Amino acid sequence: MKLLCFLVAALAVNLLLFASIFEIYFTSPLVHGMTPHTPPLPAPARRLVLFVADGLRADAFFQVDARGSSRTPFLRDVIERRGSWGISHTRVPTESRPGHVALIAGFYEDVAAVAKGWQENPVEFDSVFNESRYTWSWGSPDILPMFAKGATGDHVYTFTYTAQKQDFAADSSKLDTWVFDNVKDFLQEARRDSHLGSKLANDRVMLFLHLLGIDISGHAHRPASQQYLQNIGAVDEGVAEIVAAIEEYFENDGKTAYLFTSDHGMTDWGSHGAGHSSETMTPVVCWGGGVNGPEHISVQTYTDSFSEEWKLNHLKRKDVNQADLAPLMATLLGIPFPMNSVGLLPLSYLNTSLAFRAEAALANALAIVEQFQVKRDIKRETALPFFYTPYQPLHDGKLLQLIVAAKKSFEKSRYDDVVRISEELVKLSLGGLRYYHTYDRAFIGTSVVFGFVGWMVYIATLILRPNVHQPSWLKTRLRLTAVNSVSLAGMSVAATLVVSTLLALKSSPFSHYAYCFLPIASWAAAVRRLPERHELLELGKRFRWRSIAAPTVLLFLGIELLVLSFFHRETLSAGLLALAAWPYTSQICYNQKIISLTWSASCLFLSIFPLLPTVGRVANISLVVLAAGLTLLLSSCALKVLQRSSTSLYLPPPPYALYAAQMCLVAVSACIVYNTHLSLERREGLPLLNQLLSWTLLGFSLLLPLLSPTLLCQRLFSICLSLTSAYLLLTTSHEALFLLVFTCVLLAWIFMESQVQRPMPSEQVLAVDFHRNSATLERNLSPDDVRRAYIFVYFIVTAFFGTGNIASINSFDPSSVYCFVTVFSPFVMGALMMWKILIPFVLVMCAFEAIRTLTLLSCKSLFLIVLLHTDFMAIHFFFMVQDHGSWLDIGVSISHFVIIMSTTIFLLLLSAVAHVFTKTVFPLPRWHDKHL
Incomplete structure (x- = not known):
């Protein structure tokens, strides 16, 4: 029974330490209660079509063959004649759900969502789909429903194939063909159905095409395979067909913006999830209403080894962070920025007036500033007044000063100054968001470490005490120890009451109570079982402390070798070579030669x-x-x-x-x-x-x-x-x-x-x-x-x-x-x-x-x-x-x-x-x- 209780306690302590890392580093960054911000000037586009080629690497998309031919001739022509291009830098984990959340909602989701398979919404969030008037989407059942579930009202429509179609052993390009065919059927139906046609004729409309075939091909056959590369060509053909069909439907009115990108890339061995450049670099191609055309340059600002082979150095490359694409789509459509978006609007993609660009940049900054203010107010209300430390780089006076300066510059048509101040506001606000998001990190980390060290000391006492013989003359000392245990219990109860009161005043979550009580409980148990002086002497005689000094050093070095093996697998080989020599350091090699060999x-x-x-x-x-x-x-x-x-x-x-x-x-x-x-x-x-x-x-x-x-x-x-x-x-x-x-x-x-x-x-x-x-x-x-x-x-x-x-x-x-x-x-x-x-x-x-x-x-x-x-x-x-x-x-x-x-x-x-x-x-x- 005692062993079972100990195993339960050990499991609880280790689960608590395990959970602490998510409490410290992976809590949700979202806050609610902000006011929407929208650029006040008319939008340059009435509708936007978003193509997301799941699992598409930037190099596989941009590279050309020895003759200079591209496997994506349509999108290559768009880059050279009609639009802007660049690389979208994603963040880890490079998975489909967090990638799409960054693209469409503008923030980087915490890894806690992996517990639900990146499919359900662990927290509700806003998105450009939710802010649009209507959104129609086609694609995977693993991605589309989460954006419809998070939307208010009934204006986000999803059309998905069955999960059984996502077969690694089948021709994955059929998934993309299904999407393209259904979009063309949708446009044909809109011609026949006046109600659907009237919806589609509105402004602030989005069409989202999720193309999973490339990702499936990469997993099944690797990115260097013909299946993967042919799937990229098939997607290019499908995109060309959809663009032609949309332009025909809207009679080439020039009010449709297009964005082609990917949620993440893929390694050479067909996986994704970490931070290798092949996973974090995805292509961006944007063209249509309100989008800049190609900018010819003599010297490329990005000098790297991989893009030379793309033969695009004569065109300006406009790199973005993945979350920057959400404010770009919102600006092109003239809809409010997603409430929790932290993306910086990439102005170089916009083909609009300077006034519009300045207004959009300022609205983007104010949306992020409001998130900062809400988070600051929440922390100010829950923190103890004598412990609260505000974020100094953006105090109330500084914030008001920057906003007033931006508005005055706009009134004087100094649009460059507006953009500069807006970028400074975004930078400071993001720093403030991070400051308040990590405000309790040191407190939680200290409690967890102190408690876990106490737990380790307690384990050490459990190991040592049973190996000590208790003579009869220790009964008096043991009675004194019992008295000390009562005093220790009283101190523990007092500490618990003090900590509970402070946490209650802070309105702290339940998890903080667990982190704070762990050091009290673990150190109380450890101190109660610490060996007495005579016990240490007896252990010293048994183990001969001097004789085990060298083995202790070797043990410490061995543990450091294990730690190093997490970074360099090769070090495991060195340790195995040392273990191979173990029999030859003792008599075993003489007594049992076959076993030793x-x-x-x-x-x-x-x-x-x-x-x-x-x-x-x-x-x-x-x-x-x-x-x-x-x-x-x-x-x-x-x-x-x-x-x-x-x-x-x-x-x-x-x-x-x-x-x-x-x-x-x-x-x-x-x-x-x-x-x-x-x-x-x-x-x-x-x-x-x-x-x-x-x-x-x-x-x-x-x-x-x-x-x-x-x-x-x-x-x-x-x-x-x-x-x-x-x-x-x-x-x-x-x-x-x-x-x-x-x-x-x-x-x-x-x-x-x-x-x-x-x-x-x-x-x-x-x-x-x-x-x-x-x-x-x-x-x-x-x-x-x-x-x-x-x-x-x-x-x-x-x-x-x-x-x-x-x-x-x-x-x-x-x-x-x-x-x-x-x-x-x-x-x-x-x-x-x-x-x-x-x-x-x-x-x-x-x-x-x-x-x-x-x-x-x-x-x-x-x-x-x-x-x-x-x-x-x-x-x-x-x-x-x-x-x-x-x-x-x-x-x-x-x-x-x-x-x-x-x-x-x-x-x-x-x-x-x-x-x-x-x-x-x-x-x-x-x-x-x-x-x-």
Whole structure:
């Protein structure tokens, strides 16, 4: 019961620390209650058509071939003859939903929306669609509904295809063809339906075409593929047809503005989500009513290595931030800026009078200023008066001075001054918004760190105190300690009351109470259990503090090596080389030469994988088949060893039929992977039989290990075979070989540890049962246990980054799940990818459970040491989180913290999974044969 309470407390503390990063860095920036701002002069356009080519990279769009020909001849002609062009710089995470929110609503959405799959509205927000008179949109069911849901009234209409059409194995250009055909049908219907025609004839009308085909092609075939590049050409043809149809419908009245762009780009290996330039750079082409034509220049202001190949240096490039496009669309249509837009109006795109440009710039600035004022007032009302510090760069006097200066300059027709002052207002207001948005960050961060350090001290006391003998003469001291505990409890209650009162006066959210109470509770528990002086002396005699000084330094350096591996996977190889030499630093290499050689060879082979490219970039199914073959070969050898050992030790014979069935499943998995990818290459889709077999094998992989005996080696053999068959179905390249080598390392580790504490013959290791009753044999901690915990954490990190599965949030590769599903389904695909990531974790947990059983150490003590390791790394990454610099740096720092915290939380949960895998037995009759 005590262990269960501790596990619940540990889970709660780590979840609190995990949640704190979102409270500090990812709270919603939105405020409400502002007044709309609109440029007062007549709008240059009556309608705007927005084309968003999902997943389109800037270089793939702009580049030309050796002859100077473009794959997008229509839009290339627009750039050179009719419109303005540039690059839109997006922010992380480079996903479809946040990209569209930035484009259409003008603000950068917080990452908390990922919890709803980027599909639902975690908070209501305004958009140019909502501010328009009418908006018609066509495209994906994952994007369009969120803007209709957030709109007031009934003026945003959506037309979506079914989710089943988003098939990675099909011709994705058909999705874009569906959109183009439906828009043309819509225009034909407007000719017949006078009511629809009258709506379409209004001003402030928007048409939104979401084109998903390019994104699907990039995921399925990579951006360098012919499918991806041909899809870009198909989109260009469709855009040309739609523009011609719209111009014909409105009789070329010159009042239609067009904007072509993308929500995000894509990496060379077909993924997106992080901050690589191939993901954050998207094209912008704008033309039509109110838009500047091409500006010929002699010297391009942007000097970079990649745009030289585009052959556009003679035309001015007008780069924007993605959120700047929302105020641009609002200005062209003459509608209010979206309420929470933080974009800066790109005046270089406007072909209007200087007065209009100045008015629009000032309206854009005042809209952002009002957000600043609302946020300032909210913080002023909720903060304690004697603690409140206003934003000095834009105090009330400064703000009024700038606004008055802008209006006076406009009255005197000094439009350049108006624009300059407006830009200054925007810059200061955005700084103020950030200041108030992060106002409580230091307070929350200090509380969380102080509380988490107290939690780590408490864990350390739990590790040390049970290892100290309590003599009878300490009863008096213990009574005094009880008195001190009462005083400590009184101080804790008083501190809690004071903190509660202050938080209540501030009207703080409930989460702030949790962050403030954590340090009180954790330090009270830690202080109550701090060792006495005599206990420290006794621990010093047992552990010999001087003799463990060097190992302590090595442990610290080892943890720093793990931290470094999050930034450079290659450092894992260095650590594995050091682990390979471990047997030769002790007597193990003399007593157990075969085990030592196996361990060293396995570590050396494993050290190769962190040096290889991350998986998902290049598929190589032959490596998957090779891994399956090697697994069957090694399994046959292992089965013979189990057979001989069971005979010599008079153990029950292994369940040969069960193991033979599991080995067959490994072979079947390899055949399914090979046949599925062959079928997809032929564009024949996912065979139904392969899909059914894949899901069936996945289910069997969870159940079959529970039918095997609980003898340590026999149960581990069954677990490894089952998880390998499931893992193969989710692999596309060398990660299949990684799991094989990783499994060999873990098995060698088990035999290595059996020789350290109480050396036993290898045959006896085979006879140990996972149900071994060690309750009366559990021993005190030793320095070797710290090493075991470190190696365990090292293997956990290796499971993460050995093949680069989640080296960043940019790792999703849908081809890994093609044996199960090809139709886009983020939750199903995400669950399968998560299981692929967790399989090596489960193997490490099972090996760790085996080592704990062999070394007679209590589960709680060993797990506490592991928790201390991971918590130390977590607090390390907490301090390394940053929200400044490049978006790549910000994304990497946050993802590292999320990964280590997820690891800590998963370890708490996976320990239960490992317990089930190693000790649970189905009460079925014996059905195995005595011989193969």
